Amino acid sequence: MVKELLIAGFPRSGTTWMARMTADLFNAPLQDNPKNDPLIHFSRRISDEYIVRKTHHESITRRKSGYSGGGCQYVYINRDPRDVLVSIKYFKHFGSYYDAMGYMNDHNYTRFMMDWWAKGGDFNISYERLHESGAMSLYIMKKMLTGKSSMDDANEVYDRHKFDNWKDKYPGTMREGTLGQWKSVFDIYIGKEFERQFGQVMLNYGYTQHSDWWRELPDPNGILCVSCGINGHDGLVTHNGYLCWDCYEELESKAFHDGQRKGSGAPVRNINE
């Protein structure tokens, strides 16, 4: 009886990439949609011991026996939720990041992520780790799932599935997954809203350490503090330019102690006035 390896993850989390590499590593055909015929061209050799299937199953709907009744194992992949958002906006052609957040909610993103976080797969991997130490991750995965593994095979498979080798063949579905791309597109408003909606997921998965990560994102409607360079709304316009409250107070107190109160950047007007 064929054994199934089910590669699970929320859409745009690296599920396809992981499924292709796993199929190759296990010499297995790949079924990227239960309705489609299995694909064999991702694997160098094909044996009938395994079949790899990609799923977007929630953890609670996991099958124990797999699709063919021969038993199955789950590989679960997750990715920084902020990069998932960027990828979803791009692929679904949403006009804004807020629309893309709506898509995540419509597809029960939080429930999906929290449930997998609580239960896990037979092997768990992050998209980021797969980028940083992919061959080693593949080696460990096979070792954990089968008890035996080869670093040479893992290296070869990882190299074969580098983005550059496949981008021309699948131009519609593949896009170079730059890590941390959200950093160059998020502003403070997107970040604040994303934290409000998905903060717990990021915290649980270790992508954030606190709920204030978004505060230093650029503010397209704000202005930069001339001292610390951080955007803000609250603060003071001084003769030297805009100062946030923290810097203003620090400079004022320094000037006071130095006996140089005059010309220290005294407030002209409150920025909100």
Ligand SMILES: [Zn+2]
């Ligand atoms: Zn400042």
